Amino acid sequence: MIYGEKVKLRPIEENDLSLMVQWLNDPEIKHLVVGWDFPKSLAQQKEWYQNSLNGEKNQRWIIENLDGEVIGLTGLWDIDWHNRQALSGIKLGRPQDRGKGCGTDTIMTVMAYAFLFRLSINAQ
Numbered sequence: 001m002i003y004g005e006k007v008k009l010r011p012i013e014e015n016d017l018s019l020m021v022q023w024l025n026d027p028e029i030k031h032l033v034v035g036w037d038f039p040k041s042l043a044q045q046k047e048w049y050q051n052s053l054n055g056e057k058n059q060r061w062i063i064e065n066l067d068g069e070v071i072g073l074t075g076l077w078d079i080d081w082h083n084r085q086a087l088s089g090i091k092l093g094r095p096q097d098r099g100k101g102c103g104t105d106t107i108m109t110v111m112a113y114a115f116l117f118r119l120s121i122n123a124q
């Protein structure tokens with residue numbers, strides 16, 4: 001578990017997949033996210049999940065609030081460990097969590113993990 005001030009980040013579990021499909025197919029959330037995507041089925045999400053378990057170039061996490069409620073998704077992907085580069089982003093799935101600093105805290109927490117924790121491990 002990775003802790004921020006307002007959020008906790010944990011690995012995605014198989015029981016998260018149906019909620020992820022709901023959010024991935026939500027037109028309001030798609031409108032808030034850069035890029036575009038096709039609708040996803042639960043079967044496609046399960047296949048993605050199985051393929052993601054052994055990847056070293058992507059780290060994806062569920063965002064929970066401090067009460068343990070799932071509020072979104074985040075991660076690092078296309079990680080280039082040698083050049084210390086990656087892409088990052090977030091999806092806050094619950095509208096009631098937007099505008100309260102959860103997204104900012106998520107990004108700050110991911111960046112602290114990426115630049116402070118991971119860099120110190122890789123430097124050893």
